[in-house]
Amino acid sequence: MAAKSARLGPIGSLLIGAGSHCITLARVELRQLRYFVTVADELNFGRAAERLRIAGPSLSQQIKALERDLKVQLFDRDRRSVELTPAGSALLPRARALIAQADELRRHALGLSSSDPIRIGYVQWCPTDWAERAAGVAQLRVDTWVMPSHAQAARVADGSLDLAICWVERKDLQALSLDARLVGADRLYAVSAGRDGGPVAARDVTVLLDSDEASWSSWNRYAEQFAAATGARVEHVEDGGVTGSTFYDHVRRLRRPVLNNPKGQNDSTPADLTRRAVQHPTPMWTWSLVWRRDEPNPLVHNVVDALSVGVDDSPVIAPGMWLPADDPHRAVSD
Known part of the structure; x- marks a missing residue:
């Protein structure tokens, strides 16, 4: 099986793929990517919800909505544990990069660089x-x-x-x-x-x-x-x-x-x-x-x-x- 890869596509679209298959994040909200990264950091929905200051059920719904949009499962989760899937692991570095780029763009637009x-x-x-x-x-x-x-x-x-x-x-x-x-x-x-x-x-x-x-x-x-x-x-x-x-x-x-x-x-x-x-x-x-x-x-x-x-x-x-x-x-x- 070809190794999973991640690359930044045109017009800010984020692509992840394995071989000839890829997923486009053109319509995904930046907010949902922040939620995804926070859950990936904590590997615990309760702690992630506390960090994000939103209700646990709302966070879970947002992650499910993101998974529906991407048509992939990002986390394997049960009552005891939360783990990234291979697709989630492939997406995570690029999600972090996209968030960082968006934050830098906003700071630049506000004249904050210096x-x-x-x-x-x-x-x-x-x-x-x-x-x-x-x-x-x-x-x-x-x-x-x-x-x-x-x-x-x-x-x-x-x-x-x-x-x-x-x-x-x-x-x-x-x-x-x-x-x-x-x-x-x-x-x-x-x-x-x-x-x-x-x-x-x-x-x-x-x-x-x-x-x-x-x-x-x-x-x-x-x-x-x-x-x-x-x-x-x-x-x-x-x-x-x-x-x-x-x-x-x-x-x-x-x-x-x-x-x-x-x-x-x-x-x-x-x-x-x-x-x-x-x-x-x-x-x-x-x-x-x-x-x-x-x-x-x-x-x-x-x-x-x-x-x-x-x-x-x-x-x-x-x-x-x-x-x-x-x-x-x-x-x-x-």
């Missing part, structure tokens, strides 16, 4: 696909200096960064002359000793406040407001134990459910401890993309649009969720 990169910083959470989202509008330079939320917001205000993903309140935005859009949110949970994995009422949770305000100013503000609003117990610590292994030591010592810090949102829970949902109400931590209110660079605004488009705020404003009163993403009717 533009300075947009500087963006973050605290803990960031979109896994932010480079892909911004590729067509600007180049990103992700700052490796990871700092607390209040510090990153201040760096945007003083011009050290163009954008930052951080936790802020309305008073921060006002004081620093910043604007913000929601780009992510974490549903916080409690960690307790033992095997009881049932939900726990917010009033029965303990929150840790750390004396190191330089590192934990934003968390302390959030936790204090949560405790005041719900009746949760406050425990003061001085060892950075609001997260990490020391946090788990405090959970064992207190023998009470303790609210997790978003910095440890995705940490593995030790075998002797258990995660528990918090309810009545459920604490939500929001991640804002912030930029200077008087920002003159249109590329910064282009990146804001690219990173915030399609963000679903319904989990944040759903009934039973709790946000600080001054959270910029809290429903106006609250």
